[in-house]
Amino acid sequence: MMTLVLVLIPLIIALLGAAFVFAHLSLRANKRSERLASRLSDSVEPHARGVAIETEEFSLARTETKSDRIKRRMAAVINLQIHLIEHYPLRWWIVPIIGLIVSRGIIAMLSAIIGHGLLFLLIGWPVLAVFLTRFIYAYFHDKRRRALFMQFPDALGTVVRSVRVGIPVGEAMRTVARDSLPPTRDEFSILADKVSIGIPLDAALRELAIRNDLPEYQFFATALTLQARSGGGITQTLETLADVIRKRVALKARGFALTSEARTSAMVLGALPFFGGGLLLLIDTAYVMTLFTTPQGHTLLGIAAMMLVTGQMIMAWLIRKALN
Numbered sequence: 001m002m003t004l005v006l007v008l009i010p011l012i013i014a015l016l017g018a019a020f021v022f023a024h025l026s027l028r029a030n031k032r033s034e035r036l037a038s039r040l041s042d043s044v045e046p047h048a049r050g051v052a053i054e055t056e057e058f059s060l061a062r063t064e065t066k067s068d069r070i071k072r073r074m075a076a077v078i079n080l081q082i083h084l085i086e087h088y089p090l091r092w093w094i095v096p097i098i099g100l101i102v103s104r105g106i107i108a109m110l111s112a113i114i115g116h117g118l119l120f121l122l123i124g125w126p127v128l129a130v131f132l133t134r135f136i137y138a139y140f141h142d143k144r145r146r147a148l149f150m151q152f153p154d155a156l157g158t159v160v161r162s163v164r165v166g167i168p169v170g171e172a173m174r175t176v177a178r179d180s181l182p183p184t185r186d187e188f189s190i191l192a193d194k195v196s197i198g199i200p201l202d203a204a205l206r207e208l209a210i211r212n213d214l215p216e217y218q219f220f221a222t223a224l225t226l227q228a229r230s231g232g233g234i235t236q237t238l239e240t241l242a243d244v245i246r247k248r249v250a251l252k253a254r255g256f257a258l259t260s261e262a263r264t265s266a267m268v269l270g271a272l273p274f275f276g277g278g279l280l281l282l283i284d285t286a287y288v289m290t291l292f293t294t295p296q297g298h299t300l301l302g303i304a305a306m307m308l309v310t311g312q313m314i315m316a317w318l319i320r321k322a323l324n
Helices: 002-047 064-079 083-087 093-113 119-165 168-181 184-196 202-211 214-232 234-258 260-283 285-294 295-323
Strands: none
Touching: 064 083, 083 119, 093 119, 119 168, 119 184, 119 214, 119 234, 168 184, 184 202, 202 214, 214 234, 234 260, 234 295, 260 285, 260 295, 285 295
16 A cells, blocks of 8 residues: 555656646647737738638538547547548557557556556556557657648749639649649549539638638638638739748748757657666666666656656657747
């Protein structure tokens, strides 16, 4: 019982500390987003006053049934996006199986080191399996959004060149769908098909922006929607937007380069305990084996593993927030 208390108290303290750090950083990020949105609104409002926007809207959303709502909520638990099932590199049902297998191995290892196998099996295994599954799906989503972001300037340049020579916007979208790489090819194929069956371009673009949750696609949809409703030269609008998007891509690449030192530091800090432990094992084997052969050593190993994982997660989250 005393060993269990010695394990749980430091873990609870570490989790509370990590939760406090995440909450504080999330609050700061939300405040920055609100200030940015306020500045954008102040900049756009004087120019938008003279534009008369029609109130008629065309919605592509279908009525959500009860079964659809249940499926969506169950998928949200493991971070599965139903509309992207066909675009995942693996079958969607393989990812939860991988999460269950890997988490079971981690739980078995922790149980062998720390003990309390039943407690880890009943509580730790489901939680860790869901966490790993969400992590894998988040990696798929980030990789897809990153590919869309990097390919978008070229796709927009194709649209600009096509419109400049007199090709309609709808056919320019189909040209992008034919010549681009996935996933941009898939998204513009869906867009071109919807426009070809009579769906308004602005409605199809709004649905495209919402489906991908990418600010650059939202810029694209807003620019074409305003141009279609207020008039003006579409070529100039698209050229200006393409220039803005290229600058954003270059800025993100620069940010990625500037954070290389932080990413390298995170890798070094993550590998240092294993490197130091290996050296100590070679120098004094009996001293290090105390961690694996005594209950107190098991407790210290569990605390160290939890602190290492928590620190790596916080550093990865900070780097990702800095890039976003």
